[in-house]
Amino acid sequence: MRDIKSKSSVNSISDRNKKNTKSLAIWTSAWLLSLALVAFGPVLLWEYNKVISLCAIAINLLMGYRMIMANKQHLEDLDELQQRIHFVAMALSLGVSMVFGAVFGLLEAVRLVEFQPSPSSVLFVMGISYGVGMLLAHRKYS
Amino acid sequence: MKNRFKVLRAERDWTQADLAAALDVSRQTIIAIEKGKYDPSLSLAFKAAKLFDLQIESIFQADEDS
Numbered sequence: 001m002r003d004i005k006s007k008s009s010v011n012s013i014s015d016r017n018k019k020n021t022k023s024l025a026i027w028t029s030a031w032l033l034s035l036a037l038v039a040f041g042p043v044l045l046w047e048y049n050k051v052i053s054l055c056a057i058a059i060n061l062l063m064g065y066r067m068i069m070a071n072k073q074h075l076e077d078l079d080e081l082q083q084r085i086h087f088v089a090m091a092l093s094l095g096v097s098m099v100f101g102a103v104f105g106l107l108e109a110v111r112l113v114e115f116q117p118s119p120s121s122v123l124f125v126m127g128i129s130y131g132v133g134m135l136l137a138h139r140k141y142s
Numbered sequence: 143m144k145n146r147f148k149v150l151r152a153e154r155d156w157t158q159a160d161l162a163a164a165l166d167v168s169r170q171t172i173i174a175i176e177k178g179k180y181d182p183s184l185s186l187a188f189k190a191a192k193l194f195d196l197q198i199e200s201i202f203q204a205d206e207d208s
Binding site for chain 1: 162163166167168170171173174179180182183186
């Protein structure tokens with residue numbers, strides 16, 4: 001009988017997932033912190049100094065780039081079923097965010113709400129619909 | 143598509159985790175394939191055939207209606 005335990009790769013999918021998840025968590029945290037710096041730094045730390053604000057934005061964009069690359073690496077190292085699950089979740093998230101975003105932007109124009117709709121609200125819809133998509137896809141394949 | 147993953151694995155006394163590690167996929171993927179909820183890609187099917195030392199068609203069979 002063949003011993004498949006010896007065939008298992010040293011750098012297993014589980015090890016790669018752990019490493020990539022850690023990297024993604026680090027860069028997402030760094031991006032969030034740098035975003036907080038852009039949002040609150042001018043008010044609380046450097047009194048709207050434009051040069052420092054531009055530096056903070058540059059740092060935020062760099063952190064954002066590293067986060068995107070970490071996410072890309074994370075997705076590439078998943079196995080084919082895991083990639084499909086994320087694909088389903090992304091499809092749902094993109095569709096729901098587009099539909100919600102389009103109608104949400106019109107709410108003030110058609111005088112259904114008094115406030116100016118904030119585009120950042122779409123981020124919440126995107127996150128929630130992505131989570132729901134992941135749950136549904138996991139249930140489908142388990 | 144039907145497959146004989148579970149039978150072939152049991153015959154060799156391999157756990158789902160052993161098979162997942164050998165094919166470099168997650169255990170969830172092995173479970174989904176064994177339950178017939180997920181049809182693997184051609185490359186994964188060939189990898190499994192090589193591992194089981196069998197022809198691909200003796201592991202996977204098309205459904206009657208497909």
